[in-house]
Structures are given as structure tokens and as C-alpha cells.
Amino acid sequence: MAKEQTDLLHGQEQKGRPLAYIPARPARSLVQRLLSFREALMVLVILATIIVLTILSPNFLNWTNFLAVSRGFAMEGMVVIGMTILLAGGMFDLSVGSTMALAGVVCAWVLNQGLGIPTAIVAGLLVGVVVGFVNGSIVTRVGVNPLITTLGMMSIARGIALVATQGKPISGFPKDFVFLGQGVLRPLPDYPVPIPFILMLVLVIISDILLRRARYFRQIYYIGSNAKAALLSGINVSRVLLMSFIMAGLMAGLGGVISTARLTSAIPTSFVGVEMRVISAAIIGGASLAGGEGTVLGSMLGLIFMALLSNAMVILGVSVYWEGIILGTVLVLAVTIDMLSRRRLLAA
Amino acid sequence: MAENYRLEVKNIYKAFPGTQALKDVSMAFRPGEIHAVVGENGAGKSTLMLIIAGVHQRDSGTILLDGQPIEPMNPHHAQTLGISIVYQELSMAANLTIAENIFINRQPTNWLGLIDRKKMYRDAAELLSILDIHVPPDTPVRNLNIATMQMVEIVAAISRKARVLLLDEPTSALTEKETHRLFESLRQLKQEGITIIYISHKLDEVFAIADRLTVLKDGAVVGSREVAETNKEEVVRMMVGRELSALYPDKNEQRGREVLRVEGLCGPGFRDVSFSLYQGEILGVAGLAGAGRTSVCRTIFGAARREAGQVFVDGREVDIQTPQEAIAAGIGFVPEDRKLQGLFLAMSVRQNVVASSLEKCSGALFMDTRREAALTEEMVTRLRIKTPGIEQKVLNLSGGNQQKVLLGKWLSVQPKVLLVSEPTRGIDVGAKAEIHALLRQMAQQGVGIVMVSSELPEILGMSDRVMVMHEGELMGILSGDDITEERIMAYASGLRNGLSGEM
Numbered sequence: 038m039a040k041e042q043t044d045l046l047h048g049q050e051q052k053g054r055p056l057a058y059i060p061a062r063p064a065r066s067l068v069q070r071l072l073s074f075r076e077a078l079m080v081l082v083i084l085a086t087i088i089v090l091t092i093l094s095p096n097f098l099n100w101t102n103f104l105a106v107s108r109g110f111a112m113e114g115m116v117v118i119g120m121t122i123l124l125a126g127g128m129f130d131l132s133v134g135s136t137m138a139l140a141g142v143v144c145a146w147v148l149n150q151g152l153g154i155p156t157a158i159v160a161g162l163l164v165g166v167v168v169g170f171v172n173g174s175i176v177t178r179v180g181v182n183p184l185i186t187t188l189g190m191m192s193i194a195r196g197i198a199l200v201a202t203q204g205k206p207i208s209g210f211p212k213d214f215v216f217l218g219q220g221v222l223r224p225l226p227d228y229p230v231p232i233p234f235i236l237m238l239v240l241v242i243i244s245d246i247l248l249r250r251a252r253y254f255r256q257i258y259y260i261g262s263n264a265k266a267a268l269l270s271g272i273n274v275s276r277v278l279l280m281s282f283i284m285a286g287l288m289a290g291l292g293g294v295i296s297t298a299r300l301t302s303a304i305p306t307s308f309v310g311v312e313m314r315v316i317s318a319a320i321i322g323g324a325s326l327a328g329g330e331g332t333v334l335g336s337m338l339g340l341i342f343m344a345l346l347s348n349a350m351v352i353l354g355v356s357v358y359w360e361g362i363i364l365g366t367v368l369v370l371a372v373t374i375d376m377l378s379r380r381r382l383l384a385a
Numbered sequence: 386m387a388e389n390y391r392l393e394v395k396n397i398y399k400a401f402p403g404t405q406a407l408k409d410v411s412m413a414f415r416p417g418e419i420h421a422v423v424g425e426n427g428a429g430k431s432t433l434m435l436i437i438a439g440v441h442q443r444d445s446g447t448i449l450l451d452g453q454p455i456e457p458m459n460p461h462h463a464q465t466l467g468i469s470i471v472y473q474e475l476s477m478a479a480n481l482t483i484a485e486n487i488f489i490n491r492q493p494t495n496w497l498g499l500i501d502r503k504k505m506y507r508d509a510a511e512l513l514s515i516l517d518i519h520v521p522p523d524t525p526v527r528n529l530n531i532a533t534m535q536m537v538e539i540v541a542a543i544s545r546k547a548r549v550l551l552l553d554e555p556t557s558a559l560t561e562k563e564t565h566r567l568f569e570s571l572r573q574l575k576q577e578g579i580t581i582i583y584i585s586h587k588l589d590e591v592f593a594i595a596d597r598l599t600v601l602k603d604g605a606v607v608g609s610r611e612v613a614e615t616n617k618e619e620v621v622r623m624m625v626g627r628e629l630s631a632l633y634p635d636k637n638e639q640r641g642r643e644v645l646r647v648e649g650l651c652g653p654g655f656r657d658v659s660f661s662l663y664q665g666e667i668l669g670v671a672g673l674a675g676a677g678r679t680s681v682c683r684t685i686f687g688a689a690r691r692e693a694g695q696v697f698v699d700g701r702e703v704d705i706q707t708p709q710e711a712i713a714a715g716i717g718f719v720p721e722d723r724k725l726q727g728l729f730l731a732m733s734v735r736q737n738v739v740a741s742s743l744e745k746c747s748g749a750l751f752m753d754t755r756r757e758a759a760l761t762e763e764m765v766t767r768l769r770i771k772t773p774g775i776e777q778k779v780l781n782l783s784g785g786n787q788q789k790v791l792l793g794k795w796l797s798v799q800p801k802v803l804l805v806s807e808p809t810r811g812i813d814v815g816a817k818a819e820i821h822a823l824l825r826q827m828a829q830q831g832v833g834i835v836m837v838s839s840e841l842p843e844i845l846g847m848s849d850r851v852m853v854m855h856e857g858e859l860m861g862i863l864s865g866d867d868i869t870e871e872r873i874m875a876y877a878s879g880l881r882n883g884l885s886g887e888m
Contacts, residue, residue: 252747259740262729269688269720270740271712329731
């Protein structure tokens with residue numbers, strides 16, 4: 038329809054009707070505007086924490102400490118990408134920890150069958166894809182809510198890993214495989230960077246850009262914001278959500294494979310509670326269980342902040358038993374501050 | 386004046402950041418009167434009610450109840466003073482029973498301090514009988530229809546010994562019959578000396594029920610009238626400064642070729658519907674709630690399952706199973722519930738406008754922010770969407786502007802057919818006229834429009850032809866001089882033969 042539509046409403050006078058009230062936004066200062074970006078706020082908090090820790094302990098700001106922190110951090114960094122995608126769509130996945138364990142076990146089993154490293158990696162990733170596909174299908178086609186679905190899957194995936202291994206770790210991998218988890222690159226001679234960390238960084242950058250800018254991922258935010266409206270706007274809600282679950286599963290699978298390489302064994306009982314840490318990190322970083330919000334960068338910042346706090350406790354010699362209390366407090370505090378600032382905005 | 390007022394507000398001021406919501410508002414309400422407060426959205430009606438009910442606090446001014454100054458601190462406090470509010474959105478616990486809802490927080494207890502269920506149900510039944518509600522008080526509220534829920538809320542308010550009852554758009558979800566029942570009840574309460582403050586957009590209702598009315602405009606009182614001494618034209622003038630006759634745009638004289646044909650369509654709640662829609666035409670769909678009107682639209686749009694029948698666009702048969710396919714075929718759909726099904730409230734004007742045009746605003750992979758902004762700016766200008774900017778959250782816009790954003794979304798995809806359901810529900814008079822002008826303009830640009838509406842004046846004022854449905858059945862399609870209130874109502878009530886004499 039090549040109609041001239043530009044003059045639509047042209048010449049329709051308003052017939053003396055006064056303009057409706059537009060609540061004018063009070064001018065906001067630069068600082069306020071900065072603070073309104075969750076990510077900027079997170080960066081400030083993280084910088085402040087780093088400064089405080091550097092002052093408190095000479096052991097904090099050095100490369101050895103970075104290496105120690107970055108290894109475990111990298112796996113969760115991969116998983117948080119998938120979780121952020123799901124949260125943006127108003128979903129979440131509690132089975133990621135179990136999926137990591139199962140992917141690791143399957144990967145290790147294939148390795149020990151002598152089928153080669155690439156096959157083993159693909160097998161591990163495939164576990165994640167299958168778990169994501171099953172989760173996504175049950176949620177989108179059958180309509181079971183994601184809490185029940187992924188809670189069930191959390192048990193099932195863990196159960197399969199335990200049954201298959203009889204609870205015993207699998208180890209004895211080729212060196213090239215272990216390199217994936219333990220190897221380092223040296224961009225500067227004295228500063229080795231672990232391979233998992235580099236892998237994570239690449240994935241984070243790509244996925245952050247995709248989530249911000251790609252058309253496909255924009256659909257996820259629409260779905261998270263209002264699934265009914267998204268459907269009526271012509272978005273294939275079921276398919277996009279199914280893909281999101283698959284991506285979350287894939288990231289968990291990858292995390293499991295790389296962890297297996299790093300730990301040189303696949304431990305069926307490991308990665309318990311990863312899902313909660315990752316969901317917490319994403320929410321601290323600006324995602325919401327209600328959907329429609331969150332960025333990979335924000336979630337990463339949340340994860341960095343949590344890792345910093347854990348690390349601080351180690352360095353400052355605080356008993357590890359405090360960790361849960363402190364991280365839990367941070368989570369609730371972050372959401373509370375967010376709610377309060379929103380309420381103020383809404384009242385305005 | 387020596388008159389005894391039940392409730393008086395004097396010189397009320399209230400500002401929200403950026404807006405002066407109420408300016409020097411004074412009103413007086415007599416005992417045993419139904420007093421309507423009318424005005425456009427944003428005129429300050431709801432703000433005033435919320436201040437009286439203790440939800441908001443005023444900046445200055447006084448509130449007198451029976452001549453005594455009161456300070457309603459919160460809704461509970463207002464209730465203890467005898468002021469109860471029934472909100473526009475129903476606020477009951479759906480899984481609890483009627484009685485539990487009526488006595489929420491103050492259930493009668495026995496000597497153990499446990500809830501005395503027998504007494505609670507007995508008392509509830511008694512209260513319900515006052516308003517002639519014959520539903521067992523142990524019915525869960527979710528099983529009630531909206532009218533009964535509304536009545537139950539009113540019963541709850543009365544049971545709290547309310548002397549002043551605030552009703553905010555109580556009929557927005559009611560059918561005509563249910564509205565009548567509500568009115569009966571209100572008249573009864575009036576007899577008992579209760580002061581009823583009634584907020585509504587619908588002037589017909591105000592004239593049917595109210596004794597007096599006060600017009601608010603831009604946060605200030607324009608004036609009060611005895612209903613018996615005024616007429617709708619005057620009230621509309623007071624509200625917007627415009628005559629009623631100017632409300633609807635001119636109709637279309639000639640129509641183009643057929644853009645949509647539906648044959649023997651069956652879907653959830655309707656069967657065997659056939660009609661054609663022409664370029665440039667607005668086809669009104671009238672009928673009572675539950676007649677299946679919106680269901681027809683949803684089915685054509687692929688949002689509800691098509692059980693039988695064929696749909697043709699531009700003479701070619703299309704097999705539409707999903708909204709994507711409908712959009713690809715050139716069909717758009719504006720659902721009746723803006724907030725629940727239409728808008729992404731927490732997202733910006735830009736994101737809402739481009740929601741159905743993502744491909745148009747992107748390259749192979751990435752969104753093109755500049756194209757998004759350009760398209761949105763174009764829609765904001767063309768549709769006169771009043772917003773501080775395209776990045777404003779839709780949440781912060783008025784109902785009329787939200788509806789324009791939705792229309793902008795569909796205008797962006799340049800559909801051949803636009804299905805709109807209740808395009809002006811809950812929108813103030815001025816914005817309504819703008820939406821109407823817009824729909825007519827779109828039709829003039831060649832779009833075929835199917836407009837479902839429960840407001841008869843809108844159907845009469847807008848439609849080139851009117852299709853009337855009754856309980857899932859297409860009763861007939863009226864055109865030209867046959868489009869009369871009587872015919873539509875007869876068809877809508879299922880009286881196909883009732884008018885056979887003149888047909």
C-alpha cells in the first residue's frame with residue numbers, strides 16, 4: 038500500500054481544547070542521571086570496594102589474587118549470561134547448577150571412552166541444549182510455570198549425574214583438555230590470564246551487545262515486559278522463550294565442561310547453589326524476576342561484586358560461615374534500594 | 386449558606402511534582418444525595434476522591450464531615466470516620482468468600498477469639514439482602530460476575546457504617562443490565578441517607594442517577610448544577626468547551642474495493658460469521674458483552690483458534706494461525722484491554738511504537754536506533770501523542786495518549802485491515818474525539834477498520850455499517866439510514882424478527 042500517509046491528521050484543529058497535563062520531569066542533575074543507570078552505580082560501588090580492600094589488605098590487589106578469583110568466577114560468568122537472557126524474558130532456570138554437573142559428567146564419560154576432545158565438548162554442550170529444550174518446551178508448550186519445571190529439572194539432572202556415576206567423580210583426562218580449564222595466555226609476560234576467563238570475557242562482550250542491540254533479543258524484553266502484548270504484536274513468544282531456555286542450558290553446559298577441565302575431574306555432586314548465586318548476581322545487577330529488564334554487563338557487575346565480597350572475607354580472615362549472611366543481605370538491600378528509588382520516580 | 390452538608394471540602398490544593406492536580410477546590414455534598422463529579426481524565430476527580438478517602442494527603446484546605454473538620458490519615462482511618470471508597474479496579478481477595486471479603490479484618494469472633502463462621506455468614510446474608518443480592522455468602526468471589534463483585538464491595542462499604550460512599554467509575558466493566566441493578570441499589574442507599582459521590586465519564590449515567598453534579602477541569606471546579614436543571618450539552622461544554630455535535634468526524638461517502646472477507650467463521654464463543662470489509666470503511670460491531678464480538682477479531686487475527694471458515698484478504702484466501710501471520714497478511718489488532726494486552730507499560734514510547742515493526746527498524750541483525758527514533762517521532766507528530774519525549778515510559782502517559790501509542794504501533798506497519806476493540810474505553814471526552822478523528826483518517830487513507838464497541842453513541846457516530854451480534858451469532862449488518870439505536874438494540878437483544886414488520 039503505497040499510500041501517502043504523511044498528511045494524516047493534517048489540518049485537524051484541536052478545537053480549543055487545552056493541552057492535557059504532561060507531568061514535566063523535574064530537571065535531573067548529572068549525578069542523578071548517572072545513578073539512574075544501575076550499571077554506573079554498580080561500577081562505583083565496585084570501585085569503592087576495591088579501594089577499601091586495597092587499603093585494608095596488601096594481599097588484595099595483586100595478580101595472584103586475581104588468578105585465584107577469576108577461575109571460579111569465569112564459570113559463573115558464563116552461566117549468568119544465560120540466566121540474564123531468561124530473566125529479561127520473565128523466566129529463570131533453577132536447574133543450571135545440576136546441568137553443569139551433568140554436562141561435566143557426560144563430557145568426562147565421552148573423554149574416557151576415547152572419543153576425542155571435540156566430541157566430548159560437544160556432548161557436554163548438547164546436555165545443556167537438551168536440558169534447556171526440555172525446560173523450555175514444558176514451560177512454553179504445556180504451560181507449567183518455570184519454578185516448578187526447572188525445580189524438577191534441577192533434581193532430575195542431578196539425579197541422572199549421580200546414577201550414572203554412582204556418585205563417584207570421573208577423572209583422568211588428556212592434557213589438552215585440562216588446558217581448557219587450567220591453561221593461561223600471557224598477553225604480558227608477567228600477567229598470565231586463565232583461558233576460561235578469556236572465554237567468558239569474549240562471550241560476555243558478544244552477548245551484551247546482542248542483548249542490547251540485536252532484533253532477536255529485543256523480542257525477549259518485549260516478552261518479559263508483557264507476554265500477552267508481545268504475542269499480539271506478532272512476536273513468536275513460545276519460540277523465543279524456548280530459545281532462551283536453550284541458550285541458558287547451553288551456557289550451563291559450557292560452564293560444566295570448562296569446570297570439569299579446570300578441576301580435572303567431573304564431580305556429580307558439585308555446583309550446588311550456582312543457580313541462586315547467578316540469579317542473585319543478575320538481580321543485583323538490575324535484572325528483575327518480573328521480567329523485561331537486565332543486561333549482561335549489569336549481571337556481570339553483580340557477579341563481580343559478589344565475588345569481591347567473598348574474596349574480601351577470605352583476605353580479611355572472616356569466617357566463611359558469614360558469607361551467606363553477607364551475600365543475602367546485599368541481595369535484599371540491592372532490591373530494596375531499587376524499589377525505593379522507583380517508588381520515588383513513580384511518585385514524581 | 387445555612388444548609389447542613391454531610392461532607393464539605395474547602396479550598397483543597399494538591400500538587401504532584403510537575404503538576405498542580407487540584408487548585409482551590411471546594412465542593413459540598415448533602416446527606417442522601419447522589420452527587421456526580423465529572424471531568425476529563427487528569428481533571429483531578431480521582432485525586433480529590435483519594436484525598437477524601439485518606440489515600441493521598443492534601444497540601445492545604447479543609448475537609449468537614451457533618452461540620453466537623455476531619456483529617457483522614459489513611460483509608461482505614463477514613464473508614465472509621467464513615468467514608469468508604471470503591472475503587473475503579475476491584476480490590477477483593479478472589480479466593481475468599483463473599484462473607485470473608487465483607488468482613489475482612491473484622492470478622493466476628495467467638496469466646497476463643499476464633500472466627501465465628503456461622504455468625505459471619507448469617508450477617509453477610511443479611512447485608513446482601515439489603516441490596517437484593519441473592520448469592521450465597523459462602524461463594525468464592527472469583528465465581529461472581531463483575532457487577533455482583535461491585536455490589537459486594539458496596540455492601541462491604543455499607544457494613545462499615547459508611548455515611549459517605551465514593552464510587553470511582555463503578556460501571557466501567559458493567560453491562561447495561563448490571564448497571565441498572567447497581568443504580569437500583571444506589572437509589573436505595575440514597576433513601577437511607579447515605580451520601581454517594583459518583584465519578585464517571587459517562588454522562589448518560591450521570592443524568593440517569595445523579596441529583597447534582599460538579600464539573601472539574603484542569604484541577605479546578607468549573608461549576609455545580611442540579612441535574613434536573615441542566616443538559617448534556619451544557620455539561621460537555623463545561624468539561625471541554627465544545628459542543629457535543631462536534632464529537633464525531635464526518636462519515637465516509639464512498640468505499641473502495643473489498644479488503645477483507647470472512648466466510649462461515651467459527652471460533653470460541655461465536656459461529657458462522659460472514660462479512661465483507663471495504664477499503665476506507667469503518668465497520669462497527671455492536672452487541673452486548675459476551676456476544677462474541679472481540680472473539681471474532683481475535684480469531685481473524687490468529688490470537689484465538691479458528692474452528693471453521695475462511696478469511697480472505699484482498700480476495701486471496703489466507704490461512705492465519707498466529708498473530709505473526711495476520712500481520713504478514715496486513716491485519717492489525719488493537720485489543721480492548723490496553724494495559725494488560727496492548728502496551729508494554731514499563732517500556733518507552735519508542736519501544737512500544739516499534740514493537741510490531743522490528744524488521745523495518747533493523748538491519749540484518751541489529752536494531753537501528755535512528756530508524757526507531759525517526760519512526761516514533763513521526764507517529765508522535767502525526768497522532769499528536771503528548772509526551773515529554775519518545776523515551777518516556779508509556780506508564781506515565783494518560784489513557785488517551787496510551788491508546789494513541791497503540792494506534793501508532795499499528796499505523797507503523799501500514800495494515801490493510803485494522804481490528805480495534807473498544808478504542809476509547811476509559812478515555813476522556815477530548816481524547817476520545819481525537820481517537821475517533823484518527824480512526825476516520827486512517828480509513829480515509831484506505832485502511833479497512835473493524836471497530837468493536839460497547840458504547841452505542843460511538844457505534845452510531847463512527848460506523849459506516851454496523852454488524853450486530855447476539856450470543857455468538859451474527860444478527861445482521863445495518864447500513865445507511867437503517868443504523869438506528871432501536872434496530873441495533875433489537876438485534877443485540879436477539880430480536881431478529883422483532884422488527885420484521887418494518888424490514
